Amino acid sequence: MSVTDEIKERLDIVEVISGYVPLKKAGHNYQGLCPFHSEKTPSFVVFPDTQSWHCFGACGIGGDIFTFIQKRENLEFVEALKLLADRAGVELEAREGPQPAAERHLERLREIIASAAGYYHHLLINAGEAGIAREYLTRRGFPPDTWEAWQLGYALDSWDAAGSHLARAEYTVEEMADAGLIIQREDGTGHYDRFRGRLIIPIRDAQGRPIGFGARVLREEPGRPQPKYINSPQTVLFDKSNVLFGLDMARKAIRDADLAVLVEGYMDVLMSHQVGVSNVVAGMGTALTEQQLGQLKRYTRNITLALDPDAAGAHAALRGLQTARDTLDREWEPVVDPRGLVRQVSRLRAQLRIATLPDGMDPDELARADRVRWLQVISEAKPVVDYYLSVVSQQEDLTTAHGKAALIERMAPLVREVGNAIERQHYIQRLARLVQTDERLVTEAVQTTRMDDGRTGTPGRRNSTAQNGGAPESSPILAPRPAQALRLGRQNADFGLEEYILGQLLLRPDLLPSLDGELIGLTNTPLAAEDFATGENRAILAALQTAGAGLDQVLDALPGSLQDRSQGLADRIRRGPALTDDRLAKELGDAVLRLRERNLDQRMRRLQFVILESETAGDIARLQEYKTLMRSYAAQERHIEKLLHARTMTGSLSKDSGTL
Numbered sequence: 001m002s003v004t005d006e007i008k009e010r011l012d013i014v015e016v017i018s019g020y021v022p023l024k025k026a027g028h029n030y031q032g033l034c035p036f037h038s039e040k041t042p043s044f045v046v047f048p049d050t051q052s053w054h055c056f057g058a059c060g061i062g063g064d065i066f067t068f069i070q071k072r073e074n075l076e077f078v079e080a081l082k083l084l085a086d087r088a089g090v091e092l093e094a095r096e097g098p099q100p101a102a103e104r105h106l107e108r109l110r111e112i113i114a115s116a117a118g119y120y121h122h123l124l125i126n127a128g129e130a131g132i133a134r135e136y137l138t139r140r141g142f143p144p145d146t147w148e149a150w151q152l153g154y155a156l157d158s159w160d161a162a163g164s165h166l167a168r169a170e171y172t173v174e175e176m177a178d179a180g181l182i183i184q185r186e187d188g189t190g191h192y193d194r195f196r197g198r199l200i201i202p203i204r205d206a207q208g209r210p211i212g213f214g215a216r217v218l219r220e221e222p223g224r225p226q227p228k229y230i231n232s233p234q235t236v237l238f239d240k241s242n243v244l245f246g247l248d249m250a251r252k253a254i255r256d257a258d259l260a261v262l263v264e265g266y267m268d269v270l271m272s273h274q275v276g277v278s279n280v281v282a283g284m285g286t287a288l289t290e291q292q293l294g295q296l297k298r299y300t301r302n303i304t305l306a307l308d309p310d311a312a313g314a315h316a317a318l319r320g321l322q323t324a325r326d327t328l329d330r331e332w333e334p335v336v337d338p339r340g341l342v343r344q345v346s347r348l349r350a351q352l353r354i355a356t357l358p359d360g361m362d363p364d365e366l367a368r369a370d371r372v373r374w375l376q377v378i379s380e381a382k383p384v385v386d387y388y389l390s391v392v393s394q395q396e397d398l399t400t401a402h403g404k405a406a407l408i409e410r411m412a413p414l415v416r417e418v419g420n421a422i423e424r425q426h427y428i429q430r431l432a433r434l435v436q437t438d439e440r441l442v443t444e445a446v447q448t449t450r451m452d453d454g455r456t457g458t459p460g461r462r463n464s465t466a467q468n469g470g471a472p473e474s475s476p477i478l479a480p481r482p483a484q485a486l487r488l489g490r491q492n493a494d495f496g497l498e499e500y501i502l503g504q505l506l507l508r509p510d511l512l513p514s515l516d517g518e519l520i521g522l523t524n525t526p527l528a529a530e531d532f533a534t535g536e537n538r539a540i541l542a543a544l545q546t547a548g549a550g551l552d553q554v555l556d557a558l559p560g561s562l563q564d565r566s567q568g569l570a571d572r573i574r575r576g577p578a579l580t581d582d583r584l585a586k587e588l589g590d591a592v593l594r595l596r597e598r599n600l601d602q603r604m605r606r607l608q609f610v611i612l613e614s615e616t617a618g619d620i621a622r623l624q625e626y627k628t629l630m631r632s633y634a635a636q637e638r639h640i641e642k643l644l645h646a647r648t649m650t651g652s653l654s655k656d657s658g659t660l
């Protein structure tokens with residue numbers, strides 16, 4: 001569950017708003033004087049069933065718990081999120097936005113790391129002593145262009161060169177230590193440089209900001225063995241479990257190729273990029289972590305592990321697989337069971353493959369020696385199920401009944417998650433052959449394997465009738481066409497319109513201005529916060545409006561929980577059919593109109609409730625106002641229905657002429 005969902009589940013909107021506005025129960029709902037405009041009789045209504053509010057007076061606005069707090073306290077979404085999280089006792093991750101003091105410290109650390117990176121790079125290019133590093137790089141096949149692109153550097157073989165340099169730039173000892181650049185002496189008499197006489201490889205975050213360093217030894221000293229590589233220690237900036245080396249340089253290529261190749265070492269990444277295979281990154285250890293996968297899935301669902309063919313590599317791959325299974329979102333697929341009931345079964349929505357390298361070669365050597373062969377190794381990577389099967393069948397003794405049973409037991413959960421039904425059947429057949437048993441038994445094992453994710457009915461979130469349209473899994477692409485939607489809309493069946501619109505715009509932020517232009521032409525109003533029911537969706541729209549150059553920029557402008565949400569929306573759209581720009585523009589326009597139609601519809605139903613209340617109270621003046629408002633809503637709705645109808649006609653006409 002996302003933090004925002006958790007907050008909404010823990011807090012009751014009536015209770016929260018009561019803290020600001022005295023509310024009186026009226027039927028199912030609650031009424032009070034609107035806190036946003038001045039009035040004598042209450043036109044502000046809180047709806048507990050949908051956990052939302054609306055002012056039917058002068059403001060005519062509404063929203064959810066977040067939008068109320070934002071508006072009442074005059075806060076940005078992130079700030080409202082913090083306030084409500086605090087109140088709900090929900091812990092926010094650090095990435096939701098650090099405290100100002102911590103933020104300043106973080107900023108200082110970024111500066112000091114960037115400054116150190118520049119210093120080391122300058123030394124690599126200019127220092128006489130760095131000759132050994134320049135020779136090393138040249139021998140390994142890296143020309144100066146590559147040194148430049150990755151801002152490679154050299155640390156002088158000195159105990160205090162870096163420390164003194166940074167002190168002159170007015171960084172404190174504490175800051176240098178916090179950034180992991182210097183180490184305190186054991187006897188407490190000062191500090192010394194962490195990196196000495198080594199090749200320096202800056203490690204950058206996905207935005208390209210240096211956050212730490214890898215450092216390779218260059219001088220072998222007999223009798224004093226040193227680790228080949230040392231890295232920055234864990235710091236507030238540098239979290240090994242969260243870093244993918246090269247991601248800043250690889251992310252565009254990963255998205256373009258729709259594939260990320262994971263290798264083990266810095267040099268593997270450098271060389272692969274140098275020969276033009278740029279969708280390659282490295283983890284900071286052997287096993288893929290959840291956070292790393294979380295980062296990668298912003299760009300692709302296809303991950304190939306190109307690991308050393310030794311046992312350690314195999315083991316790491318299996319652990320990586322386990323992580324992936326725990327981390328990656330699942331796709332829900334309706335399955336009709338023998339009794340004719342529709343069940344939702346989850347399938348892993350990622351393709352994990354294992355590339356097997358030629359014996360004794362690592363990706364660095366292979367890429368340098370033979371670029372074409374390197375590409376071939378990547379493209380011939382085996383699905384992880386095949387790979388796992390070969391490992392497991394070596395581990396189990398298949399001549400015994402116990403071994404056969406163990407093999408099936410270990411493979412069944414994996415096979416069950418294979419997304420494609422034909423592929424799944426293929427593995428079932430292979431397993432049956434391997435243990436020489438009946439296919440039906442294996443099928444049964446696969447179907448009944450203990451997994452907690454097979455659910456009946458609608459998957460996804462609780463409360464699917466919530467005002468935000470719930471059921472994110474339902475595909476708006478498959479949502480009813482406008483004519484049907486007009487009817488189904490009243491039963492709240494067109495879930496996910498908000499999500500559909502945002503998802504499309506997240507993938508194509510460049511379409512927002514023309515969409516706004518079209519909407520202004522049709523209804524005088526561009527896409528606006530008020531079109532969306534929840535604070536989350538409004539914040540995503542705001543990010544699109546301000547940071548709209550591309551998906552990455554929009555994501556960077558959002559707090560962590562909304563990044564995940566946005567990524568999820570974009571992914572769902574990406575899985576749908578590709579549309580031409582014209583078609584997409586039309587679908588977007590239709591979707592916004594349908595959304596507005598739905599919102600008006602909901603508003604009218606709610607207003608009806610308020611009208612009944614004023615009738616009971618005998619408030620004639622108010623009653624007249626509300627009836628005028630109702631007529632205005634009805635007129636707006638008719639206008640939108642007409643627009644939608646006209647668009648359906650022209651849509652089908654142009655479609656027909658297109659097929660001729």
Ligand SMILES: [Zn+2]
Pocket residue numbers: 034035036037044055056057058059060
């Ligand atoms: Zn108001």
